[in-house]
Amino acid sequence: MADYKSIKGTKIQNYTTDPDNPLTGQVWYNETDQVLKFQYTVTNPAWSTGGDMNVAINEMAGFGSQTAAIVAGGAAPSLSPAITGNTQSYNGSTWTTVNPLNTGRYQAGGTGTSTAGLVFGGYEPVGSANENTESWNGTSFTEVNDMTTARSRAGSAGTQTSALTFGGDDGTIITGVTESWNGTSWTEVADLNTGRRTLKGTGSDNTSALAFGGNPTPAATESWNGTSWTEVNDLNNGRSALASAQLGTATAALAFGGGPSPTAATESWDGTSWTEENNLSVARQMLAGAGTNSAGLAAGGSPPPARLTSTEEFNTGVATGAWATGGALNTGREELGSAQTGTQTAALAFGGNIPPTTGATESYNGTSWTEVNDLNTARSGLAGAGTQTAALAIAGEIPGAVPGITESYNGTSWTEVNDMNQGRLRLGSSGTQTSALAFGGEESGPPFQPSTATESWNGTSWTEVNDLNVARNFLPGTGADNTNALAIGGNYPVSKAITESWNGTSWTEVNDLNVARISAAAAGTNTAALAFGGTDTPPITAATESWNGTSWTSLNPLNTARGYLGGTGTTTSALAFGGNAPPVTDATEEWNDGIQTKTITSS
Amino acid sequence: MAKTYQYCVAENWGKGFIDHVESSRITFKSYPGNVWQVPAYNKHGNLWIAKVAGSVKTKDEAQAIVDAEVTAAQTAWDALSDEEKVDNPRPADITLED
Numbered sequence: 023m024a025d026y027k028s029i030k031g032t033k034i035q036n037y038t039t040d041p042d043n044p045l046t047g048q049v050w051y052n053e054t055d056q057v058l059k060f061q062y063t064v065t066n067p068a069w070s071t072g073g074d075m076n077v078a079i080n081e082m083a084g085f086g087s088q089t090a091a092i093v094a095g096g097a098a099p100s101l102s103p104a105i106t107g108n109t110q111s112y113n114g115s116t117w118t119t120v121n122p123l124n125t126g127r128y129q130a131g132g133t134g135t136s137t138a139g140l141v142f143g144g145y146e147p148v149g150s151a152n153e154n155t156e157s158w159n160g161t162s163f164t165e166v167n168d169m170t171t172a173r174s175r176a177g178s179a180g181t182q183t184s185a186l187t188f189g190g191d192d193g194t195i196i197t198g199v200t201e202s203w204n205g206t207s208w209t210e211v212a213d214l215n216t217g218r219r220t221l222k223g224t225g226s227d228n229t230s231a232l233a234f235g236g237n238p239t240p241a242a243t244e245s246w247n248g249t250s251w252t253e254v255n256d257l258n259n260g261r262s263a264l265a266s267a268q269l270g271t272a273t274a275a276l277a278f279g280g281g282p283s284p285t286a287a288t289e290s291w292d293g294t295s296w297t298e299e300n301n302l303s304v305a306r307q308m309l310a311g312a313g314t315n316s317a318g319l320a321a322g323g324s325p326p327p328a329r330l331t332s333t334e335e336f337n338t339g340v341a342t343g344a345w346a347t348g349g350a351l352n353t354g355r356e357e358l359g360s361a362q363t364g365t366q367t368a369a370l371a372f373g374g375n376i377p378p379t380t381g382a383t384e385s386y387n388g389t390s391w392t393e394v395n396d397l398n399t400a401r402s403g404l405a406g407a408g409t410q411t412a413a414l415a416i417a418g419e420i421p422g423a424v425p426g427i428t429e430s431y432n433g434t435s436w437t438e439v440n441d442m443n444q445g446r447l448r449l450g451s452s453g454t455q456t457s458a459l460a461f462g463g464e465e466s467g468p469p470f471q472p473s474t475a476t477e478s479w480n481g482t483s484w485t486e487v488n489d490l491n492v493a494r495n496f497l498p499g500t501g502a503d504n505t506n507a508l509a510i511g512g513n514y515p516v517s518k519a520i521t522e523s524w525n526g527t528s529w530t531e532v533n534d535l536n537v538a539r540i541s542a543a544a545a546g547t548n549t550a551a552l553a554f555g556g557t558d559t560p561p562i563t564a565a566t567e568s569w570n571g572t573s574w575t576s577l578n579p580l581n582t583a584r585g586y587l588g589g590t591g592t593t594t595s596a597l598a599f600g601g602n603a604p605p606v607t608d609a610t611e612e613w614n615d616g617i618q619t620k621t622i623t624s625s
Numbered sequence: 626m627a628k629t630y631q632y633c634v635a636e637n638w639g640k641g642f643i644d645h646v647e648s649s650r651i652t653f654k655s656y657p658g659n660v661w662q663v664p665a666y667n668k669h670g671n672l673w674i675a676k677v678a679g680s681v682k683t684k685d686e687a688q689a690i691v692d693a694e695v696t697a698a699q700t701a702w703d704a705l706s707d708e709e710k711v712d713n714p715r716p717a718d719i720t721l722e723d
Contacts, residue, residue, distance in 0.1 A: 066649065344648035349639040377709075389640055561717075564654070581643050581653040604716050605657060605698055609637060614645045 034058070049622075058622040065616065066342040067290070068300045070575040071536060072319070072333035073116045077101060077108060079331075080324040083132025083141045083178075084310030085268045088319045088335055089114030090136035091312035092158060095144060096322070097128045098329060105146055109163075111136060112312075112319065112333070121162040125154050131178035131187050132310075133268055136160065138182040140203065143190065145174045151192045155208070157182060167207045171199050177233045178268070179225030179246075186228045186246065189236060191219040196238070200251070202228040212250045216242055220262035222277065222311070224270035232272045232291065235280060237262040243296070245272055255295045259287040265311030267318035267336070276315035276336065281307035284325040288336065290315050302334055303536040303576045343615040344578045345554075345566070348597065349390035353382045354608030355600050359406035360543070360588035361413035361431075362500060363454055366595040366612055368410040370431065371588050374600065375402035379421055383436070385410055386597065386610070395435045399427050403447030405463075405499070406588075407479070408455035414479070416460050419447040424464070428484070430455060440483045444475050448541075450499025452507035452524075456481035459504045459524060462512060464495045472514035476529070478504045488528045492520050496540035498589065500551050508548040508569065513540035517558045521569070523548045533573045537565040543589025545596040545613075552577075552593045552613065555601060557585035562603060566613070568593055582609045630722055631665040632687035633679030634658065647673050656719060657694030660687045688721045695719055 026049065027033050035041075036051045044050065044061040051058055075093070082096035091112040098106050107123030123141060130144030137160035146152055153169040169187065176190030183205035189198055198217030201208040214233060221236025229248030234257055235241070241260030244251040257277060264280030273293030279285060279302055286301035302320055309323025309330075318336035322329065351371060358374030367388030374380055381400030384391040397415055404418025411433035417426050426442030442460060447470075449463025458479035464470035474489035490509060497512030505526030512518050519534035525548075535553060542556030549571035556563050564579035580598060587601025596613035603609070635642075636659050643653055650669045654662040661679065663670035674681060682690070698716040 342649045344645045345643075346645040346648055347637055347639055347642035350637070578649060579652065581648060582637075582655040603655065603657070605694075609655075610639065612645075616649065 060620055060622060062620055063616050065339045066300065067316075067336065067338040068342065068576075069288070069302050069320070069334045069336050071303065071533070071573045072114075072335045073112070074331040075110055075117045075322055075333060076119050077110070077331065078329035079106075079108070079322045080308040080329050081128040082310040082322060083130040083144070084265065084312045084319075084321060085132040085134050085139045086112075086136035086312045087269055088313035088317040091319050091321070092132075092136050092139055093310040093312075093321055094123050094132060094139075094141050094158070094163075095127045095130050096310075112321070117333070123156055123163050124165055125152070125156070127152065127154070129174040131176050133178045133180050133185050134158065134182040135269070140182045140185055142169055142178070142187060142203075143173045143176055145193070151190070155203075169201055169208045170210050171197065171201065173197060173199070175219040175221075177221045177223030177236070179223040179231035180227045184227035184229075186223070186225060186231050188214055188223060188231075188233050188246075189218050189221050200246070204228070214244055214251050215253055216244070218242070220264075222264050222266040224266045224268060224272070224275045226271045230272045232270075232275050234266070234275070234277055234291075235261050235264045243291075257289055257296050258298055259285065259289065261285055261287070261307075263307040265309045265320060265323070267311055267313045267315050269313055270315045274315045276311075276313075276318045278302055278311065278318070278320055278336070279306045279309045279323060299336075304330065304332055304334070306330060342578065343566075343568075343594075343613055345580050345598070345611040345613050347581065348599075348610035348612045349386070350610055351384055351391050351600055351608040352393055353380065353384070354606050355380060355382070356586035356602040356606050357402040357404075357448070357541075358588045358600050359404040359415050359418070360590050360599075361406050361408045361410055362452055362590060363408060363502070364410050364413075364590035364597070366591045366597045369590045369597050369599070370406075370410045370413050371599055372406065372413070372415055372431075373397055373401050373404045373418060376606065379419070383431070386599070391610070397429055397436050398438055399429070401427070403463075405449045405451030405460055407451050407453045407458035412455040414455045414458055416451055416458070417442050417446050417449060417463070426484075428479075442477055442484045443486055444473070444477070446473055446475070448495040449473070450497040450507075450509050450512075452499045452501025453479070453503040457503035457505075459499070459501065459507045460484070461499060461507070461509055461524075462490055462494050462497045470495070476524075480504070490522055490529050491531050492518070492522070494518055494520070498542050498544040498553065500544040500546050500548075502547045506548050508544070508546075508551050510544050510551070510553050511535055511539045511542055511556065521574070535574050536567055536576050537563060539563055539565070539585075541585040541587075543587045543598055543601075545589050545591040546593045550593045552589075552591075552596050554589060554596070554598055554613070555580055555584050555587050580611055582607060582611065584609070629665055630662045630684075631670060631674075632682045632684060632721065633661055633663075633674045633677075634682060634687075634690065635661055635674070635677040635679035642677060643673070656687070656691045656721070657698070658690040660690055662721070684721055684723060691719050691721065
């Protein structure tokens with residue numbers, strides 16, 4: 023039997039305390055505790071954002087895989103006619119409009135792959151179900167033999183040459199009729215036990231399928247064995263107008279979204295029962311689905327009356343970060359400043375509103391906060407930069423006044439340095455004590471006016487540089503220095519999902535947050551950031567999202583939802599502290615990206 | 626109707642109150658009055674309540690605790706000056722989920 027050294031090339035190391043930064047997979051012996059430990063990554067299934075569709079649309083047929091999908095037909099008010107044959111192809115990152123259906127329609131069934139698909143039934147025009155079937159060869163649709171029963175809102179399963187459709191309605195009457203496709207023609211076979219419409223299905227071919235959801239039995243699930251349907255365990259969250267990962271099977275399915283109130287619920291089927299998985303980021307119904315239960319795709323759909331362009335991708339084995347509680351601040355407060363490039367184990371919090379406005383400063387060592395010397399000027403709505411021992415406190419509000427006061431911290435005390443050119447509060451910031459950027463906020467008032475102004479700090483003075491594209495306040499910022507920043511969300515006149523990236527010269531608008539919000543906190547750089555908490559006037563949110571330089575992905579939420587909080591760290595190891603839950607809170611939470619240490623036991 | 630959530634009262638003592646593994650397994654929500662919501666009929670939720678010595682509350686009992694806290698906060702807000710109210714929205718009522 024191979025031993026550890028022959029596999030890893032080194033013996034297991036002995037430590038008196040756990041190593042500071044063990045690698046995933048590393049094994050070591052803790053001599054003090056006399057236990058063997060190893061480092062591993064916690065993984066869970068999760069949704070992340072994909073590329074937006076070219077058209078905001080719902081009620082399409084979807085088929086194919088997560089990286090090679092087709093959606094066909096649907097209802098898109100921006101197109102003429104709105105009941106459309108529009109067809110779009112997804113390559114895993116972008117959608118391309120391709121050749122349309124010959125017969126425009128919505129609520130059709132679809133199955134197969136991106137190079138060998140089948141679309142059947144649907145409404146065209148409104149309220150008139152058809153039996154039309156079209157075959158997709160990767161380039162265009164060709165009409166083939168019709169179904170025997172015209173219908174819309176049916177379930178579908180199988181391949182281009184071996185498919186099944188079941189349930190639906192003819193515009194008025196709900197049916198349980200099932201038809202089997204052999205590559206040439208449809209044949210009626212045994213009905214569903216419960217006739218229904220707006221259901222979904224999945225299956226490998228016309229001998230093995232699963233039907234689930236729909237109206238009027240929204241939780242019902244039935245399994246097809248090639249001859250008859252058998253009732254099996256229900257969905258946990260009954261729903262209609264849902265989607266399925268169309269390439270799934272009768273023993274490995276994924277159900278997501280649906281209505282009648284738009285839901286984000288996602289469930290996976292293991293051949294016996296449904297298990298709840300992490301939700302879609304955007305609750306929606308009448309969406310299209312593709313892929314498998316380990317690599318699924320959700321596209322378009324509605325929170326009525328809107329139509330969506332957004333796409334989400336479901337994957338298993340995603341490293342799962344989470345927030346754990348940390349030591350509480352000595353003084354709970356909101357609208358506080360943070361040394362933005364601090365770490366989870368070396369952070370600095372200063373100023374804020376208890377109420378009243380405070381200049382209190384506290385230092386975190388990874389376990390507890392310690393009070394250190396106060397700011398010279400107590401204020402709230404200020405920004406921060408730097409580290410625990412070399413920080414910058416930027417602007418903010420003294421009750422009734424908004425000066426541009428800047429203070430520098432040397433690890434012991436604060437010293438006033440040159441003011442900003444434009445005083446303001448509730449601004450964003452990034453960088454270090456000697457290379458910082460401050461942006462947005464509120465310039466004067468009351469009533470306060472939102473600002474686009476951006477200023478760059480060189481260690482001595484502030485210089486005005488190019489403005490943000492969108493004026494807003496209550497925006498968190500993060501970034502490495504005055505050449506690297508991210509401005510996230512914010513407010514004015516409503517909460518925003520806007521994200522802008524700073525390259526040292528100008529701001530560029532990039533992809534939006536999944537959850538629009540104001541007064542969130544942030545950590546990281548403009549290519550790897552974390553945004554957490556905030557409020558959407560109201561409610562307060564616990565939402566956490568990760569930025570990879572291109573798009574935001576939803577992660578596990580804070581345990582205590584709050585806005586107006588402080589944050590620091592990186593995407594792998596961040597800190598959230600203070601804020602307003604409500605009430606004003608002293609709670610601290612520590613983000614870990616899923617890397618965990620486990621003690622090995624013999625049992 | 627089967628409940629989705631269960632409630633307890635437990636004071637957040639900071640580090641270790643909720644650890645990363647617990648947080649990655651279930652979703653926690655905190656409410657005023659040290660009220661915590663975790664999934665019902667869930668092993669990990671039950672283990673966490675036991676760990677923190679949480680005092681289990683029915684939804685109605687938890688709602689009463691939250692209501693009292695919110696009412697106190699609303700009363701305090703009502704006493705603020707108009708100037709102070711401008712930037713501070715009145716604390717909203719909170720309805721716990723079943």
